[in-house]
Amino acid sequence: MIDYLQSKEQEMLFMLERLVNKDSGSHYKKGVDTVGKILSNEYKLLNFKVDIVEQTDVGNHLLIRHKDATSPKIIILGHLDTVFKEGTVKERPFKIRGSRAYGPGVIDMKGSHVTLLYALKALIESGCEDAYKNVHIIYNSDEEIGSTTSHVLIENIALGKQYALIMEPARPDGSFVSARRGGGHYDLKIYGKAAHAGIAPEDGISAIEEISHKIIKLQKLNRIQEGINVNVGIVKGGESANVICPYAEAVIDIRIDKLEQGFTIDQEIREICKKADVPGAIIELEGGINRSPMVKNEGTIKLLKMIQEVCEELGLQITDVSTGGNSDASFTSNVGVPTIDGLGPIGGNAHSEDEYLEIPSLVERTLLLSKIIKRLSECENKS
Numbered sequence: 001m002i003d004y005l006q007s008k009e010q011e012m013l014f015m016l017e018r019l020v021n022k023d024s025g026s027h028y029k030k031g032v033d034t035v036g037k038i039l040s041n042e043y044k045l046l047n048f049k050v051d052i053v054e055q056t057d058v059g060n061h062l063l064i065r066h067k068d069a070t071s072p073k074i075i076i077l078g079h080l081d082t083v084f085k086e087g088t089v090k091e092r093p094f095k096i097r098g099s100r101a102y103g104p105g106v107i108d109m110k111g112s113h114v115t116l117l118y119a120l121k122a123l124i125e126s127g128c129e130d131a132y133k134n135v136h137i138i139y140n141s142d143e144e145i146g147s148t149t150s151h152v153l154i155e156n157i158a159l160g161k162q163y164a165l166i167m168e169p170a171r172p173d174g175s176f177v178s179a180r181r182g183g184g185h186y187d188l189k190i191y192g193k194a195a196h197a198g199i200a201p202e203d204g205i206s207a208i209e210e211i212s213h214k215i216i217k218l219q220k221l222n223r224i225q226e227g228i229n230v231n232v233g234i235v236k237g238g239e240s241a242n243v244i245c246p247y248a249e250a251v252i253d254i255r256i257d258k259l260e261q262g263f264t265i266d267q268e269i270r271e272i273c274k275k276a277d278v279p280g281a282i283i284e285l286e287g288g289i290n291r292s293p294m295v296k297n298e299g300t301i302k303l304l305k306m307i308q309e310v311c312e313e314l315g316l317q318i319t320d321v322s323t324g325g326n327s328d329a330s331f332t333s334n335v336g337v338p339t340i341d342g343l344g345p346i347g348g349n350a351h352s353e354d355e356y357l358e359i360p361s362l363v364e365r366t367l368l369l370s371k372i373i374k375r376l377s378e379c380e381n382k383s
Contacts, residue, residue: 001122001370005363008121012114012362013101015042019110020094020103024059026081026145032059035080035110036139040064042117043137046124053153059141061150063157065133072136074376075158075337077328078112078167079143083351092353100347100356107347111357112167115345119370131370131377136161143328146185146290154331163303163376164332166341169357170365171321172348177341178304179296179322180329181227182262184289186252186269188214191282194239194246204244205280208237211248213277218252221268227257228265254289255324259334262289291330296322299338303376307340310371316364343369 019038023031036059040050043064053061059080065072082105094103101111116137123132138157140150147154158164168177190211195204221230230252237248252269256262266289273285304320311318320340329341346361 001126002367004122004125005118005367008118009363012118012366013096013359015117016101016106016111016114016357016362017094019113020101020106021089023084023086023089024080024082024105025085025088026058026083026142028086029055029057029059031086032080032141036060036062036141039080039113039117039139046120055141055149058145058149061141061153062137062139064137064139065135069133069136072134073162074135074165074373075161075163075332076116076135076137076165076167077154077332078109078116078137078139079328080139080141081144082108082110083144096359099359101359102354102356104355107169107345107355107357108350109167109169109344111347111362112169112344114362115343115366115369116167118366119373122366122370123373128374128377131374134377135373140328147328147331148290151290151328151331154328155335158332158335158337161332161337164329164337164339165343165369165372166327166329166332166339167344168327168329168341169344169350170342170346170361172346174316174318174346174361175342176304176307176318176320177294177323177327177329178300178320180294180327180341181324182256182259182289182291182293182330183326184254184262184266184287184291186254186285186287188250188252188273189284189286190214190237190248191284192244192246192248192278193280195244197242197244201244205246205278206244207248207281208245210276210278210281210283211235211237211250214272215250217272218269221265226261228261229255230265252287256289257293259292262292265289291326292334294327294329294333294339294341297338299336300333300340303338303340306375307372310375311368314368314371316368343372
């Protein structure tokens with residue numbers, strides 16, 4: 001497979017450029033669906049069946065498996081969306097500088113799209129029928145905004161699978177991800193009443209005053225030693241210094257180490273936001289805990305061991321790490337499927353203007369992924 005993939009490196013880079021140069025921010029449905037169509041067409045050429053799960057407000061989700069697959073035991077997750085708004089590609093399109101490729105979404109996760117596609121091409125080229133027919137791929141369109149329309153779909157398809165491989169990028173040193181913290185997202189909106197701050201302040205209801213009370217109480221929910229983090233990361237409000245503020249909003253990020261902490265912190269947040277501190281203020285709270293922790297349990301440890309054996313066969317020494325970041329790995333882990341994340345190529349600075357992919361890792365991680373799928377399919381057939 002190595003000779004085949006090395007011969008395809010330039011082709012892989014062309015595909016990467018094609019994908020990166022399509023805006024596909026989570027809220028830009030047209031762009032996300034364009035990326036989905038490109039990938040759908042590529043998989044159809046390989047005799048894979050693509051089912052489209054239509055969405056209204058976000059891009060469509062894709063379910064992909066070989067047309068002759070019967071009961072694939074490996075679920076592979078990737079996401080079509082990026083964090084970048086429409087027009088970003090025009091400002092800074094795909095480019096190669098030295099041994100790195102740059103562009104919006106190049107490592108998170110358009111490089112992974114190329115890796116997965118060509119890993120399956122390599123398996124087909126090698127005649128590994130048991131392997132390429134043993135995968136069930138989900139490409140969702142809203143991972144970067146919490147997978148609100150796709151998490152149930154992911155969990156339902158994951159049920160009964162033996163292994164879950166998540167195509168988030170590798171850590172900068174190539175490490176896999178074997179555990180992640182859970183978390184959630186809340187939008188807090190406060191409605192007050194505008195009034196002139198000098199002439200008739202008594203007629204106003206300050207949304208800023210109300211949200212200030214809430215921010216202090218929310219920040220006090222932090223219990224870092226226990227693994228609970230609450231961060232009011234964005235606050236907006238006010239029209240003018242001489243106007244009592246009629247509207248304010250805040251965005252709250254939550255991180256947890258244990259599933260039960262999610263229930264507790266959710267109740268505490270809702271209790272705080274149930275009643276106004278400033279008479280007359282109206283409170284709206286949206287959101288919740290949307291990802292449970294990805295736990296490094298016995299099944300995950302066993303899967304990691306098999307993957308690292310494949311690494312050793314290829315002369316690679318790759319470690320695993322735990323991270324505070326969220327991904328869709330939480331959903332497969334939550335339904336009891338052994339899960340390993342970070343199977344994409346190597347890069348860094350995701351979600352920034354300096355996002356990059358290490359080009360030499362493209363072929364290396366594609367070969368590794370193909371060998372992992374082959375190995376897990378052999379193990380599955382023996383069980």
